[in-house]
Amino acid sequence: MEQKKSLRILELAPQFPFPSDDGGKISIANTFLQFASQGNETTFFTFYQKEIPKSVIDEFFSNSKLDLFKHSTKNSFSRIAKAILSNKSLYIEKHINEEIKKEIRNILEKETFDIIHSDHSCMAPLALYAKSICGAPVGIRLHNIEYIIWQRYADALPKYHPKKYFVQSQAELLRKQEQYLYEKADVCFSITAVDKERSLALSPNANVIVASAGVDLNSWKSEELQRDPNQIVIATTFNWVHNIDALSWFIDSVLPLIKNVCKDAYLSIIGKNIPKEFYERANLKKEEESSKKSFKEKEISNGLHLLGYVPTVLPYLNKASVYIAPLFVGSGIRIKILEAMAMELPVVATPVSAEGIEASEQDGLFVCSTAEDFAEKVLFLLNNPKTARELGKKARELIKQKYTWERNIGIMIKEYKRLLNYDY
Template sequence: MRILQLTPQFPFPPDDGGRIGIANIYYEFLEQGNDVDMVSMSRFPIKQSEIEKYKKNGNISIIEMDTKNTKFRVISYFLKNKSLYIEKQYTSDLINKIESLVDMSLIDVIHADHSNMARVALELSEKYRIPVGLRLHNIEYLIWKRFFEGLGKFNPKRVFIGQQYKLLKKLEAKFISDSDISFAITKEDKRRALELSPKANVVIASAGVDIEDWKPNFSVFKEPFSLVIATTFNWFHNVNAVHWFLDNVLPILNSKYPNVTLKIIGKNPPSIFDNYAELGANKLGYVDKVKPYFNSTQVYIAPLFVGGGIRIKILEALSMGLPVVATDMSAEGIDADESQGLIRANSIEEYSHEISKLFDDDVLRVELGKKARKFIEDNHTWKSNVKIMIVEYTKLVSSKKSKAL
């Protein structure tokens, strides 16, 4: 089977949740015997050497596209009553550009990563009569809606964000309805997708972890009273989450455990995080290898209050044998509980209490880490979840061929 994979970004190196999801789907498509033509949109030129480094035995092409959220663009889409999230990833000549890169006569199925790739995928599907699948990494409108609901009553952003989530909700409903199949990442997202489009074909194919790569070493020394978070700070909700923890939880922990440390890993952390160094915050920024930091740390934190889908970094932390203390929002879509190493905390008091329990009980912490690893092995491998997509795509292709006879 030959798959055209359309992505809103070049997903390499796979160093944040969004890239990790797309990259591993690509690799598993290849690993499980398919041919793949990936076409990625990118704000920046990508060197051919980078493409060669990551493409393996597939094909990767780049379409440069300016998707920066400028003030002019925001005002323009607001006045036009159009979705910023969808429209900025589409141009009138996009179909022609894809056709110049890929021989569409060879393609059996189109795979669109994220809702903002659905418009062009569906246009190609209609033109070439090729089945299309939509990977719902998130129910995107819901992220915008949650952001809207968190804004103050008199915040001027409410007008724009309110407009945008409603526009996006309508578009996502249409995209899910028009796609031959949609792959939700969680049970909850499947329910939400069917609320948008009750007659749609929606199947759960969760996110995963390469369990051979993300393997813990329980013999490595764990720094006492150590915490870690790894994320990307290009998304301001992640900045707000860490800032909340630094302002509210870390001071409490520092008063009880003067040697507490929090390693902050990820691209573009704001300079304000440096102000918390005396409390134990260590702003590391981007690192090539996250795993050594996971191996040497006792607890992973995920204090996000706005989001959707599934947090792949939480899955990776659990796979590395780290107990995770997370808000309900961060833990959404992961069917693990406290006994499996995923501990939920939604207030300052809950967060400081749960982390203290783990700091104070080495036996409990290690046991929960081992159970966390077992949970990932049983439920969240890329191989098993991408296999679900391949099976469904094979059915669609076979059905198309049968109808053609």
């Protein structure tokens, strides 16, 4: 075997991952950071629309190369119309065009790479294009099995909903495209064992390895503070409709059941740009995002504590007694659940939210399919604070054992070196 410690990696990502304020960005950011911290040279290619502050670039890319390409990936009307007329996957097609390919050629003319790494299947056609030029092996990080998200969305829509046929047809087009891409890649890294099974069912000849998501345990440390026995918490993003639908379900179907038994229970909602509908549910006027009110000044109304954007979620996770994750559409793994568990919070989640996390109720993860069961588990934890704290501590121990970025990105690096016949 050739002795070589470091890799030269071209990482292709669909979005700039800093600040890392949602699960997708967190996963991409930590992949990039671990590539570097484990001794590899990375050139990071991604799209942007708004100018990125120089201070952010200097903070994260002082020892790595960054190639920014101005390009929007929004689902515009023209893109949707083109997808319908061309019978192609909107998700895939919006991430590649001739100008983007030209930029990749320019990068490859200046640099030599050992590995082409694609974050998400949407960047895989570009990665395979790069391979056709330079010959480097391609790895796809399957943050999700994307066609399943589209399929679950189609299944969730009413039979005669105007979007249903389009979403269903796009799910099938994407399924066929991912089937092809997985097999063409030299390796695919699924984020869960469940997703590995799905990948191989879709593309039996693919080389699929599980490399899960993780948490930086040094950044996510619980403090021994007095927990609020009535506080439930969720940290989410509101730029994805399925997160809004999930939270609406909890507020409308679960929270009333909880408050019938525990009248002082309330839900703290953390996330930028909370939609107006949640202020209406709380009987409050929507505040500006720039509101300087402190945690204590934020009014609790109708069982809702609308915090909005916060610089760090740590103080709020330290104070709460239960974390919830009520998602019904998705794939991959919910990083925010892992972070909550690292903060010693027991979690109550739907099956989709908990999918891929190898944990049980004994580890502090409760999985519920109905509103009644969800409310029952939340009430159990609120009414038994000592047990909730014990389960929270077990949750962190599980994260230590299975879900750290260093461990799981290390699996990817090891496989890349194996592909290149390097001594690792």
